[in-house]
Amino acid sequence: MGGRSNRSSHQATEILKAFWQHEVSKPFIAFLGLFIVSAVLSPAFLTPYNQRVLALQTAPLALLAFGESMIILMGSIDLSPGSTMALAGTVAAITFVHYKQPLAIAFLAGIAIGALVGFINGLLVTKAKIPSFVATLAALVAGRGMVLILTGGQPIVGLRAFGVLTMDIGPLPTMVWLMFFFTVLNFFLLTYTRWGRYIYAIGGNEEAVRCSGINADLIKLMTFTLAGCYYAIAGLMMDARLEVAYPWTGWGAELDAIASSVLGGIQLTGGVGSPIGPFFGAYVLTLITNVLILMGVNPFYQWVVKGIVLVVAAIALTRGLRYVK
Amino acid sequence: MGGRSNRSSHQATEILKAFWQHEVSKPFIAFLGLFIVSAVLSPAFLTPYNQRVLALQTAPLALLAFGESMIILMGSIDLSPGSTMALAGTVAAITFVHYKQPLAIAFLAGIAIGALVGFINGLLVTKAKIPSFVATLAALVAGRGMVLILTGGQPIVGLRAFGVLTMDIGPLPTMVWLMFFFTVLNFFLLTYTRWGRYIYAIGGNEEAVRCSGINADLIKLMTFTLAGCYYAIAGLMMDARLEVAYPWTGWGAELDAIASSVLGGIQLTGGVGSPIGPFFGAYVLTLITNVLILMGVNPFYQWVVKGIVLVVAAIALTRGLRYVK
Amino acid sequence: SLYLAPAPGKKKLTFALLVSNLGNPYFVMLKDGAEAAVKELKAKGIEVELIVYDAKDDPDLQVRQIEEAIAKKVDALLINPVHKEAILPAVRDAVKAGIIVITTDRDIADKSLRVFFTGTDNVYGAELAVKALIEALEKSGKPKPWKIVILHGIPGTTAAEDRKKGFHNVLDPLVKKGDVKIVAEEIAYFRRDKGLEVMESILARTKEIDAVICANDEMALGAIQAIEGAGLVPGKDIIVVGYDAIPDAVEAVKAGKMYATIAQSPFLQGYWAVMGAYYIVVKGWKPPKDFIPTPVVVVTKANVGTFSEEVAKPKPLPGAPSE
Amino acid sequence: MSRSTPVLETIELTKVFPGVVALDRVNFDLLPGEIHGLVGQNGAGKSTFVKILNGILRPDSGKILIDGKEVAIPNPATAKRLGITLIHQEITLVPYLTVAENIFLGREPIVKKHIFKYIDRRELFRRAEEILTTLGVDIDPKAKVKDLNVGEQEIVQIARALSENARIICLDEPTSPLTPKEIERLFDIMRTLKKQGRSMIFITHRIEEVFQICDRVTVLRDGKKIATVKVSEVSPQDIVKMMLGRELAEFYVKREPRVEEIEKVSKVPTLEVIDLWVTPERVTEVPLKGISFKVYAGEILGVTGLLGAGKTELGKAIIGLGRITKGKVLIEGREVKIRGPVDALKHGIVYIPEDRRREGLVLTMSVKANISLPSLYKLCKYLGLIDLGREEEVARYWIKALNIVTPSTKTKVANLSGGNQQKVSLAKMLEVKPKIVILDEPTFGIDIGAKVEIRKIIAKLADEGLAVILLSSDIDEVLSLADRIVVMRDGMKVGEFINKNVSREDIYKLMVG
Ligand SMILES: Nc1ncnc2c1ncn2[C@@H]1O[C@H](COP(=O)(O)OP(=O)(O)OP(=O)(O)O)[C@@H](O)[C@H]1O
Ligand SMILES: Nc1ncnc2c1ncn2[C@@H]1O[C@H](COP(=O)(O)OP(=O)(O)OP(=O)(O)O)[C@@H](O)[C@H]1O
Ligand SMILES: [Mg+2]
Ligand SMILES: [Mg+2]
Secondary structure (H helix, E strand, O other): HHHHHHHHOOOHHHHHHHHHHOOOHHHHHHHHHHHHHHHHHOOOOOOOOHHHHHHHHHHHHHHHHHHHHHHHHHOOOOOOOHHHHHHHHHHHHHHHHOOOOOOHHHHHHHHHHHHHHHHHHHHHHHHHOOHHHHHHHHHHHHHHHHHHHHHOOOOEOOHHHHHOOOEEEEOOOOOHHHHHHHHHHHHHEEEEEEHHHHHHHHHHHHEEEEEEHOHHHHHHHHHHHHHHHHHHHHHHHHHHHOOOOOOOOOOOHHHHHHHHHOOOOOOOOOOHHHHHHHHHHHHHHHHHHEEEEEEOOOOHHOOOOHHHHHHHHHHHOOOOOOOOO | OHHHHHHHHHHHHHHHHHHHHHHOOOHHHHHHHHHHHHHHHHHOOOOOOHHHHHHHHHHHHHHHHHHHHHHHHHHOOOOOHHHHHHHHHHHHHHHOOOOOOOHHHHHHHHHHHHHHHHHHHHHHHHHHOOOOOHHHHHHHHHHHHHHHHHOOOEEEEHHHHHHHOOOEEEOEEHHHHHHHHHHHHHHHHHHEEEHHHHHHHHHHHHHHHHEEEEEEEEHHHHHHHHHHHHHHHHHHHHHHOOOOOOOOOHHHHHHHHHHHHHOOOOOOOOOOOOOOOOHHHHHHHHHHHHHHOOOOHHHEEEEEHHHHHHHHHHHHOOOOOOOOO | OHHOOOOOOOOEEEEEEEEEOOOOOOHHHHHHHHHHHHHHHHHHHOOOOEEEOOOOOOHHHHHHHHHHHHHHHOEEEOOOOOOOOOOHHHHHHHOOOOEEEEEOOOOOOOHHOOOOEEEOOOHHHHHHHHHHHHHHHHHOOOOOOEEEEEOOOOOHHHHHHHHHHHHHHHHHHHOOOOOOOOEEEEEOOOOOOHHHHHHHHHHHHHHOOOOEEEEEHHHHHHHHHHHHHHHOOOOOOEEEEOOOOOOOHHHHOOOOOEEEEEEEHHHHHHHHHHHHHHHHHHHHOOOOEEEOOOEEEEEEEOOOHHHHHHHOOOEEEEEEEEO | OOOOOOOOEEEEEEEEOOOEEEEEEEEEEEEEEEEEEEEEEEOOHHHHHHHHOOOOOOOOOEEEOOOEEEOOOOEEEEHHHHHHEOOOOOOOOOOOHHHHHHHHHOOOEEEEOOEEEEEOOOHHHHHHHHHHOOOOOOOOOOHHHHHOOOHHHHHHHHHHHOOOOOEEEEEEEOOOOOOOHHHHHHHHHHHEEEEEEEEOEEEOHHHHHHHHHHHHHEEEEEEEEEEEHHHHHOHHHHHHHHOOOOOOOEEEEEOOOOOOHHHHHOOOOOOEEEEEEEEOOOOOOOOEEEEEEEHHHHEEEEEEEEOOOOOHHHHHHHOOOEEEEEEEEEOOEEEEOOOOOOHHHHHOEEOOOOOOHHHHOOOEEEEHHHHHHHHHHHHHHOEEEEEEHHHHHHHHHHHOOOOOOOOOOOOEHHHOOHHHHHHHHHHHHOOOOOOOOEOOOHHHHHHHHHHHHHHHHHHHHHHHOOOEEEEOOOHHHHHHHHOEEEEEOOOOOEEEEEEEOOOHHHHHHHOOO
16 A cells, blocks of 8 residues: 555656646746735635636737737747727728628628738748837837727727637636637647747747748748737627727737736747736736736836836746856 | 128038038938928928927937937947836836835935946946846846836826926926936037047947056946936936836836937947937938828828838938948 | 614615726815715715725726625615716616616716716806806907817817807807807817826917916916917916816915816815715615705906815705704 | 859959958859869958858849859859858857757758648658768757757757758767867868768868868968969968968977976965866756866966867856865965955956957957956046056057057957957956966967967967966867876866876877877
8 A cells, every 4th residue: 555655646746747847837826826925815706707807808918918929939020919909909890880881790800901911020030130129119000090090099889799718608708718728739730730830949049940941931921910810809709898999909008018928938039938827817817907906006106116016927937047148 | 792792602512511420410400401301291280289299209219319329339339218207217116105205315326326237237237247128128128027016007196396307497398408408418428528538439339448557448338327317317318207116117118228329320330420410310310200290191101111211311420331240 | 872873784885986087186176075975974974985996087997996886785886987888788787686876977878777967067167268268258358259269178078078069059149140260170188288288288379368268277278378388478478277276276266267167066066976876775865856965166366265164175965854 | 164164153253341442353263173272461361252152141242153154142042042051150049949950951851741841850850861861979959958068059050951952961070079089070071061962161270170171272361362273282380371472390389398397386276176076057957077186376276178078168167157066176275265256357367268259358348448358447547537548558468469450559459360369368368467367278260370470369368478278179189288188088187197108099088088
């Protein structure tokens, strides 16, 4: 008996060890820790309603984080998620409201415009050889301008039909299911396909990738485009949640998307990180705001606490480095 | 005669060539080009009043850009300039208005708080080993929270005395002289001092710097601190210009500061760029906004034009690279 | 006394005040009013808790905050919406959960969801502001057509859009008549520093400007800085009118730099919202009308000393039940 | 073309970089089943040549012929299609991917299921295992490349090239990071490939290797082809002469060991290490187990051992870049605590790293700025202002003293050849006027002419009274320079000799164990 229990405890240790070494362990632990602390700090936190709200709030950010994390994995950066999501949301709304197209066409139009913005970003980086920071900064600025021009600064109303995304399917709203779906898709894409491997490889050593005869520019272009689609879906989700296309949707979201990636264990230098880490990163970020509000922390202090939590989470994630940039 | 003129024309070619190879040539040409285009497009552009306004608007941004560019030269990034300038402006105002300290003390208090924020950023990067993007993102968030807490969200009035900064000395306001002074100082610091040399070296190859027995952490700490002081001075300038400490001063300024650095030819990967480039970068950025208003361009289109100009300027700056990140 | 003691076993009241942006002093006054009401209720021995949320002008954040307030099972939501449409789904959830909703300062699009709205009509206020401006121009004897600059707030926000509408309601006919020429219409995002920089550039284009009308005081104060910087005298060379009557602006009116600003009563908007919620939840009060307008005052040098009496002191809620 | 048409031919191939003609009208031919050596000084254009053949660089003019037909090779993918592959001089692997993924990067086996196409991981690892077995190495295909040492990484690069089944394999200095045993293995494989009719271009700085394996050898100098000769028809001296354009009397600087006299004069060793234990911080590093030695002023201590014996760790541990768990370091008889290179410098110890590009030089900066970097404090008069005149003087002094070939003091180090970079790396640390110099593989990847020069410099340092620690896997280098020799294996000291009457073989036996 003693021997057997010893052995199974040994096995458990092994599993625990394997888990610890896995890239997603740290973000997951950070998430779990915050979750437990939140539950202790606020009795309202664990209610089904609040958990549902949390999931709804996380969904668009998770999509942004998935897109952003792919770009960061390639060693680039993307400042355009916020503007892209707004532009996609606007175009979908216009297609639906002004051009009276069916919902599916409106959604597709939104996603197409997201893809287009991503594609242009990709072209600027690979063909015009503008560093992604600058190229996507231009997209951030110009994209918001496009939204303002298209909307005339006025929110586009009449999007009750977008409610298919917030409507429940079984226990959860569609968009939460969508978030789970994209988490799985993202994992699959980055782990099991060539494209995903090349994304990691480009972030790890772009020179090596190019010397292997891989068309790194094409991979980058495809990845920026896909990221644009992800942002667009986030934009549709925001339309559905607000029931309007609001021209300032996603203002400042680039920092949230990057922070989610980093909190999800994606290294800013590229090449390292779990594909599902950003999901936990996005959850953590939403959770912080949620619980601070639940606890009724003074809004001004919320900013400070958020800064501190960011630092603490970052310290937990980046231990063991000799130095960082 | 012919021989002599030939020779002097040869000399001129040499000088031109030397200029072209200089790092600051491209940002300068970009600046000059935009300046000329602006003068052609708008008759109001060249008026002394407008030039004065331009200089006044550029001054705080130039200070932010100098601080930011030092950090970028080290291969790091700083998202905190906006919050730091606001915090420094707030603290200076409080010291002056609430604690009724003399102006000099108020200014020093503001600069000290800027230095402190920079120092904390530096500590987070060097000691806690948090990547600068995350560390300064935390500072961005927490810093703004501090401003809101200190001001209660209300501007602090009664800063007439800060007018020493906007007052004319000879043909130009003090703060414009200050901008020139800091341009020279920054050039001097980065070109002729050990500290400056180390900043470039860390950006070029931090590993080599460390193996050479140089205390890279100390240099980083000092540089973040100095950058904080620069941001603080920008904050004092904004106080003086508004005659109040406005709690939303510098909101979003990090992107402007980074864009100024990049337009000034500072490479985001670190180690390369002229110390006075960011001055031209800041000027270009201010100039774009200015001339778009002068021309009466629809405010919504201003965003789009700004994005396009960013792309064009970036293309001019980054030609000749095999690939970028 | 016994009379004032809370009923035994009566649970504590919890109200959530959802403010659009506490970075703006105007909304701080709204919060102050709400807190004054709470203090007054507490003094009567009624256990009330007020939770204040700051949406930082972000409708998504406000939606989240509403959702969180629902999760906390508050008794009433006192909402100062960031956007009239954007938060509707969340408000619907709140109503479904049996929570009383009151809107303050700004209303929401679906009026059936809230019990009452207390606040001012921004379009109306903006019209008053422009009328004050025209009046000043007439008094100044400046030759027609008057050259006017408009500075707008953040596009898409209700305040910005309503005030834009109000400005144009009055100005457009005058433009047609040839009395007014709009020389520049820019966006300064409700921010003082933007107001300064934008106005500077406008002044570089032309100094022949008679008046500036701004969608809030922060921008107006920035514009005044720019006017002074250009060596002109605000109030004399260029007449400036703002909106909101924040303390700085009131000072500027006193100093003659700003001709007028519009004082709404954010204090009463907050105060009445809390009092109304209390009456409804505890006393089953039914407000006689679903719009309870708070006083709007054009603040000029003439009434600058007294207007705060009208707007920043607790006043009984019109139609309130007796204690 | 008496025997058969060449598989590859270049005609007047030219490549110009800003400021340098890297290749100057090079005519070259490669026969089927031939191993063709390519030698030349650092910067002669060898790597440039093979990079052009692999589509990594584009030539400015000239033709490339494959099987007699002209081809354009605009990118690596085209090269691979033409059956050309390259084992890079630098490690070009993706550190965070596994060995298997690196070997098959770009050629992953794919499974198709309906519309899904995904990587067949099992097949991937199986194939990787297979190819590693044929190479006779014991590397886990599932290991991440970053966890391998440099020698193993080189083998992964070789495995990748082999798995491509290319007809023309370019090997750019593949042997530098390998142990003698591994080199033998590589040569065996090359001979097998040759039998299969494949052709190889083999670049090396070790002339003896050319004579072991090559059929013909082409010598490049300053981008120009000097000659192509049959190996059987020339001597090593001939080749060196063609490379350098001058005679090189001896490849090794001979130095008379003088341990006894030094020990008599200075009774206290300049540096003494007692029972040093180091735990590695990363997987690639070798733990050190109880190392002790002494170095006196004016003495060269040669530390030798195979790659991976722990020499680099020893050097780094002394300057505080290693987690010392036990042991003492004494300088002139007094125990010191060195927590990093900053402390080391204070005590007069400098370390010149083996990986000069990564750890030695700031490539974006000028020769001048690199030389003055660690000693800037000496060039500053007040306010931290650099005395630019003095800086220039110092740079000129070292350029002259070490015979550094550079257009000017302002040239970026990135544009110097390997040997000259190494000299800059030496100069910068010598300018701080240390008491103790630790040189880690100072002649690694350096051409034979520069090697001799650097060895002379090392000898001179000792003559000037410095204590020198020479970490080198080149036994002959150690034998010709050192006064005392320490042999290491697996992080342990396995022998210490006074360099008198010791034979190469004794040392080699100890090295391999
Ligand atoms: N990308 C580049 N830009 C500028 N100059 C270059 C570049 N690559 C190589 N060079 C220069 O071209 C010349 C030939 O370099 P190459 O790398 O081919 O030399 P090599 O013979 O391989 O030398 P080594 O033995 O040191 O590897 C050198 O002078 C080098 O400095
Ligand atoms: N920081 C590092 N990053 C990557 N590889 C390293 C690092 N440090 C050491 N190595 C490599 O790990 C292997 C083992 O190193 P070690 O220093 O113990 O051996 P060594 O005897 O010094 O070998 P070498 O002759 O290569 O210096 C070597 O190939 C070395 O180059
Ligand atoms: Mg080479
Ligand atoms: Mg070594």
